[in-house]
Amino acid sequence: MSILVDRDTRLLVQGITGREGAFHTAQMLAYGTRVVAGCTPGKGGQTVAGVPVYDTVAQAARETGANASIIYVPARQALDALYEAADAGLGLIVCITEGIPVLDMLQAARYVAAKGARLLGPNGPGLISPGRAKVGIMPAHIHLPGPVGVVSRSGTLTYEVVWALTQRGLGQSTCVGIGGDPIVGSSFVDILALFERDAETRAIVLIGEIGGTDEEQAAAFIRSEVHKPVVAFVAGQSAPPDQRMGHAGAIISGGQGTAQSKIEALQQAGVRVAAHPEQIPELVLKS
């Protein structure tokens, strides 16, 4: 088993006719993901890489049985795309788009949750269950099927860690990007709970960064609820306070969200914390 996506996932791509949407649709199809529909308002009736395009998500879902969506829509239209996916009843919504205003996301995150859908992102790389399905923008060839669950706030840093795992023969059950914005649909805790229940996942790698308190909450959850070994890395030990480090969510403010505080919380919960990304496989092998 994997979590969230597998061979049965029927994926719809919102923004399929755009540069990124079209490119990654082809990549996901090549990986074996069942991309059953695309949506771009006003472009219904076209096809992209053989995938039929619809004007609305509701129609696409009705006619193709899509049960998950990935959003490549530009920031200014992405909020509407999120609401549209939630209204169409899709169970999993993955938002790649970066730059959605935070106050808009406060309402959207609540709305999506109230509709019973799971949201990953915004501003994340998506997720992949190696050998089964890729719903995201990550380079496929760095992954390997196996027992390690990976959850991260970052994109390329996750690739770095996954590549290090794969080179040591440590495959992955599912790699999940939760997104780098201050307000995202799913937290570390949400994904840790899924990995804990997943029979195939035998160890978990958590990749955090400065800003917010998501890692501290994850530490508290691991201490009481997670029985599988967890290895972590936290980026941003050399970041100064009050400066946004690229990601809207990566900022130390009011003395909160430092790498040190996160590392200490994780260590106190029994998590092995790596000094740099390439040390992670070694710690996984030891645990």
Next chain:
Amino acid sequence: MRLLEYQAKELLAQRGVPAPSGQVAATPEAAREVAARLGRVVVKAQVSVGGRGKAGGIKLAETPAEAEAAARALLGSTLKGLPVRQVLVEQALEIARELYLSVALDRAQRCLVLISCAEGGVDIEEVGRLRPASLARIPLDPFVGLRGHHIRQAAHAAHLPAELGAAFAGLAEGLYRCLHECDATLAEINPLALTVDGRLVAADAKIVVDDNALYRQPELAAWGQEGEEPYQALAREQGLSYIKLTGEIGCMVNGAGLAMATMDITRLYGSAPANFADIGGGARAERVLAALRIILADPQVRAVLINIFGGITRCDEVAEGIVAALRELRPRVPIVARLVGTNQEEGQRILGQAQVLTAHSLSEAARLAVSLARPAGGQP
């Protein structure tokens, strides 16, 4: 983006939150003129950083001549590393008591919170840690917003005199409206002064605007661009995220998390990063060239470490940018590049013909860059 105090007060005043009478001044003479109208004043350095008072950025002036002298001392100086280009000259308040009031983003609860406290002019996180009971943190549902009962709870926590209830409510509503209308993630009045003559006045104010929303806040975006250094303007125009730091290893990376991890590893190997630079997803040659232009212009940089893990970003396009930068900028410091992921073979082939040192792993690249940054014969 954090606004300056005078900007925050202007936005709040437009929404019914009173501030002391005052005006911003860019010269000592202008400060003197303002003081001549207002009487006893405070002269406050306008830099977007906390703790200005302790750092000597706020001065009391009894006379116009004192105000001019205070402005002369502050203008052109630097406060916590930031240049002081303007001062705010404000009528000094006769304060009976200081309170705290803000609307802030609570990331963990995924909502806004109204925060109030009977102690003002203090570090509110510190109060929250030491005396959590003295602080009210009232969550506001994004679909409900700020309601009368939230405000009454906040007033109670601030030990507000009953007769000021209506004024406090107007002020809280103005603060909340300001946060929404300006796409802010923090709108804070600290201290909120209760004056001897029984008025509530925002003695200091802080507004942090969400960078993601600047596209629909053109006036605030323009404020942010005032006083930008040329390199900051270039970074913004190219869609680069660049922050100057104090070390010697210039870093160019795709992705914020990987950029931070790359910075951290230079420290692990005994050096320190000169900057944070995220070229973002899907960067083309032009953006890579701009990033290297900014990094190489920093005189503190002794070696450049490029770490690219291509997903949406293509290694060949990055490599072309690096080659263009070498041709155009003729760097005087060594460059170490490590490119992995989408189109990596093509990228490495392009780099193979250029004067760039390459490495296969991040730690190998970082160790090489750190060793090259040291002067010949220097101690490892």
